[in-house]
Amino acid sequence: MDSFNSKVLCTRAEALLKSLIPAIQQLCASDLQLPKDQQKPAIHQFLNTLIRGAELVKYCESISAFNVFRRCRFASQILKLEEEIDGVMVYIPGNVELDARSLSAVLKDLYKELKPPDISRTLSGLIQQQMSLGNLCQSTRMEEANKCSYLSIVPVKSRFYAGLERPVGDLKELLFQSEVTVVGVHCMGGGGKTTFALAICNDPHIKGYFENVHFITVSQSPNLKGIIEMMWEKIVGRKKPEFQNVEDARIQLKQQLSCQSKRTLMILDDVWSRAHLEELLLEAPGYKTVITARDSSVIPRNSCTRLYQLPLLGDEDALSLFCFSAFGQTSIPCTADANLVLDVQAECKGLPLALKVIGSSLNAEPHVTWLNAKNKLSLGESISSDHEEGLFRCLKTSIDLLDDFGRECFLDLASFPENKKICADALLDIWVYVRKLERQDAFMMLWELAKKNLLNLVSSSGSQATISYGNASELYFYQHDVMRDLAVYLGSQDNIVHRKRLFMPRKETNLPGEWGQMLSDRPVNAQVVSIHTGSMVENQWYDMNFPETEVLVLHFSASKYFLPPFVKTMKRLKFLMLCNLNSKRTPIEGLDALSSLTQLRSVRLEKLDVPTILEQIKVIQKLDKLSLSLCEGFGNIATFGNTNLQEFNLDHCSDLEEWPTDICRMPSAQILSITNCHLVEKLPYDLGNLRSLRMLRLSALPALKELPASIGKLGLLEFLDISLCEGLKELPEEIGQLKQLKEFDMRECSRLRRLPKSVCELSSLKHVICDEKIGHLWLQVKASFVPDLRVEIVEPQFTLDWLDD
Numbered sequence: 117m118d119s120f121n122s123k124v125l126c127t128r129a130e131a132l133l134k135s136l137i138p139a140i141q142q143l144c145a146s147d148l149q150l151p152k153d154q155q156k157p158a159i160h161q162f163l164n165t166l167i168r169g170a171e172l173v174k175y176c177e178s179i180s181a182f183n184v185f186r187r188c189r190f191a192s193q194i195l196k197l198e199e200e201i202d203g204v205m206v207y208i209p210g211n212v213e214l215d216a217r218s219l220s221a222v223l224k225d226l227y228k229e230l231k232p233p234d235i236s237r238t239l240s241g242l243i244q245q246q247m248s249l250g251n252l253c254q255s256t257r258m259e260e261a262n263k264c265s266y267l268s269i270v271p272v273k274s275r276f277y278a279g280l281e282r283p284v285g286d287l288k289e290l291l292f293q294s295e296v297t298v299v300g301v302h303c304m305g306g307g308g309k310t311t312f313a314l315a316i317c318n319d320p321h322i323k324g325y326f327e328n329v330h331f332i333t334v335s336q337s338p339n340l341k342g343i344i345e346m347m348w349e350k351i352v353g354r355k356k357p358e359f360q361n362v363e364d365a366r367i368q369l370k371q372q373l374s375c376q377s378k379r380t381l382m383i384l385d386d387v388w389s390r391a392h393l394e395e396l397l398l399e400a401p402g403y404k405t406v407i408t409a410r411d412s413s414v415i416p417r418n419s420c421t422r423l424y425q426l427p428l429l430g431d432e433d434a435l436s437l438f439c440f441s442a443f444g445q446t447s448i449p450c451t452a453d454a455n456l457v458l459d460v461q462a463e464c465k466g467l468p469l470a471l472k473v474i475g476s477s478l479n480a481e482p483h484v485t486w487l488n489a490k491n492k493l494s495l496g497e498s499i500s501s502d503h504e505e506g507l508f509r510c511l512k513t514s515i516d517l518l519d520d521f522g523r524e525c526f527l528d529l530a531s532f533p534e535n536k537k538i539c540a541d542a543l544l545d546i547w548v549y550v551r552k553l554e555r556q557d558a559f560m561m562l563w564e565l566a567k568k569n570l571l572n573l574v575s576s577s578g579s580q581a582t583i584s585y586g587n588a589s590e591l592y593f594y595q596h597d598v599m600r601d602l603a604v605y606l607g608s609q610d611n612i613v614h615r616k617r618l619f620m621p622r623k624e625t626n627l628p629g630e631w632g633q634m635l636s637d638r639p640v641n642a643q644v645v646s647i648h649t650g651s652m653v654e655n656q657w658y659d660m661n662f663p664e665t666e667v668l669v670l671h672f673s674a675s676k677y678f679l680p681p682f683v684k685t686m687k688r689l690k691f692l693m694l695c696n697l698n699s700k701r702t703p704i705e706g707l708d709a710l711s712s713l714t715q716l717r718s719v720r721l722e723k724l725d726v727p728t729i730l731e732q733i734k735v736i737q738k739l740d741k742l743s744l745s746l747c748e749g750f751g752n753i754a755t756f757g758n759t760n761l762q763e764f765n766l767d768h769c770s771d772l773e774e775w776p777t778d779i780c781r782m783p784s785a786q787i788l789s790i791t792n793c794h795l796v797e798k799l800p801y802d803l804g805n806l807r808s809l810r811m812l813r814l815s816a817l818p819a820l821k822e823l824p825a826s827i828g829k830l831g832l833l834e835f836l837d838i839s840l841c842e843g844l845k846e847l848p849e850e851i852g853q854l855k856q857l858k859e860f861d862m863r864e865c866s867r868l869r870r871l872p873k874s875v876c877e878l879s880s881l882k883h884v885i886c887d888e889k890i891g892h893l894w895l896q897v898k899a900s901f902v903p904d905l906r907v908e909i910v911e912p913q914f915t916l917d918w919l920d921d
Contacts, residue, residue: 316381382404526565533623647671652677662682701746833857846870
């Protein structure tokens with residue numbers, strides 16, 4: 117935006133304000149003559165906004181034409197003011213006793229004449245539209261709430277809806293079901309919930325089906341009594357009585373609803389609290405409610421309620437919205453660099469808020485600015501102060517309601533790279549060994565963040581049955597890039613030397629240059645360090661000192677990799693993750709540094725050659741947990757070595773044929789998991805020596821022919837998983853000796869046709885997961901011997917999702 121456009125905007129805004137201020141002053145004067153309970157404080161607040169706007173225009177005109185950046189910044193604020201004026205004039209309460217229709221018509225003509233061209237869709241205006249969509253800005257809403265007033269909202273059709281045709285159709289299908297009275301729509305912050313709700317309001321089928329459609333924004337700190345009063349005026353259609361309190365208002369409104377027969381749809385937008393929602397949800401014939409929320413746990417679950425997760429935009433719709441924000445049209449202009457536009461748009465990953473904010477911030481910018489934006493976004497950096505402040509300020513509200521501990525857990529998510537599914541166990545280990553959570557509490561924290569749409573959980577099996585604490589190792593999580601950027605941003609506020617977390621936001625060939633300049637030869641206070649590089653040799657690592665570090669996550673794409681020498685300084689390290697993202701397994705050098713990690717409790721290795729690593733790890737006496745995924749080299753392992761482990765996990769280890777000898781010599785082991793190892797044909801008879809074992813997972817071992825009879829010696833075993841063991845033809849009779857067994861997962865054991873008689877003796881068994889072929893046998897066991905048993909029959913699943921990085 118150049119200085120000429122800034123000057124034009126000032127002139128237009130000044131003319132608009134001069135036309136509006138006298139009329140709104142008259143409206144305020146008339147409002148003050150009404151009884152106090154009928155006055156509309158929002159009108160007076162709007163007048164204050166106009167007066168502040170006049171001061172802003174005056175100040176903008178005084179800025180030197182040579183101060184381009186400052187003029188652009190204030191020009192954006194003027195455009196924001198225009199958007200706010202346009203929205204508020206549409207939403208002025210219709211019951212004010214003054215003929216405002218002529219004033220609105222004047223405004224409409226003025227705005228049509230004075231509205232800037234494509235440049236009007238700049239960052240500030242778009243953030244305002246996304247956050248409030250015509251309502252007053254959040255600070256104004258908070259002030260109004262504190263004054264115990266509420267602004268009437270009657271939404272108008274948005275200028276442009278992208279990618280909502282299918283979601284709107286899905287929601288209508290739910291709403292038109294006779295038994296459904298409540299539909300809860302949820303997605304992450306910035307995902308377009310409010311825009312979606314407005315699209316529902318303006319859908320012709322919705323308008324044709326419901327005689328009345330009403331839209332109310334609830335927000336974080338709602339005035340519940342004011343909202344119910346507004347619902348009364350909208351639904352009942354006459355002046356509200358005096359309500360004593362929220363409960364009195366709710367009861368009287370419910371009585372009125374029971375006397376009406378009109379089909380009514382109430383949309384409650386931006387709900388943050390279940391307690392608030394319970395005060396606003398009403399039941400009556402023909403009355404239905406749509407709720408939008410970031411946190412799915414806000415929405416009640418019952419037979420009349422349906423949940424709908426609003427999807428992010430697909431590539432085609434995302435490009436349309438991005439182009440509309442950047443160019444004022446829904447396709448790439450012929451004058452633009454199409455590949456560059458596509459690259460920048462792709463970085464937004466389908467998040468509507470990011471598409472709008474980033475697109476509009478690049479409006480009318482030269483090619484070099486677009487190129488710089490692409491480079492910065494690919495490195496996880498903000499492209500401008502407006503981009504950073506606007507986007508992150510909006511998304512930050514998603515974690516504002518987390519307590520301090522929850523916020524710490526959220527920030528830990530940034531330890532892992534973007535665009536990759538991460539085993540949830542890795543994150544849980546950080547929370548258990550560093551944040552000092554009990555494992556079940558850590559899982560509940562994971563589930564809580566997922567419910568708030570701050571991360572996404574998926575099961576490797578594709579079955580919802582496995583999303584439970586018992587099968588946490590089958591869960592994977594991933595974050596939307598923008599939410600990860602938020603975590604990186606919030607975790608990088610302190611000086612780099614004093615940060616609690618030291619992250620590389622994106623992969624680079626080597627370490628960031630500023631680390632060498634600022635961190636070499638001095639103690640660094642970071643508790644969590646995350647590094648993502650290519651191949652590294654010894655002399656490429658900086659000489660850094662990390663005496664406080666407890667978490668080290670190393671991701672790399674390399675055919676060979678030298679462990680950072682500064683690992684030796686991490687005397688307090690408790691969790692270490694080495695993950696190779698290359699297509700082939702990688703050997704690790706410099707492993708002698710591991711011998712100094714006397715406090716190490718958990719190690720996770722992915723896609724590595726493991727023999728030399730295991731030789732070094734076996735001397736770490738405090739190591740509780742070892743997890744190997746997609747690793748090779750087991751044919752060269754004579755003994756495993758470390759017998760102090762409490763948990764040992766092997767997954768997708770393609771050359772594992774026989775168990776390492778020492779696996780059955782771990783007296784403290786409570787969890788043993790061998791999964792997706794297709795060459796394993798038999799288990800050692802000594803399996804029964806693992807007397808402390810509480811969880812045994814033997815999933816997806818298709819070559820496994822039988823379970824050893826010694827399995828009956830596992831007297832403390834509570835969870836047994838033999839799912840997808842297609843070669844198993846029968847279970848040993850000794851399985852009935854598992855007196856503590858509570859959960860048994862035997863999905864897709866296709867050759868199993870009978871159960872041993874001893875299963876009738878499994879008195880503690882509470883839950884069996886199986887397919888239909890053997891489900892009827894378990895139902896007979898339930899009917900005759902174990903009445904409390906829950907038999908869950910699931911359909912076969914086939915997925916290759918685990919191949920996705």
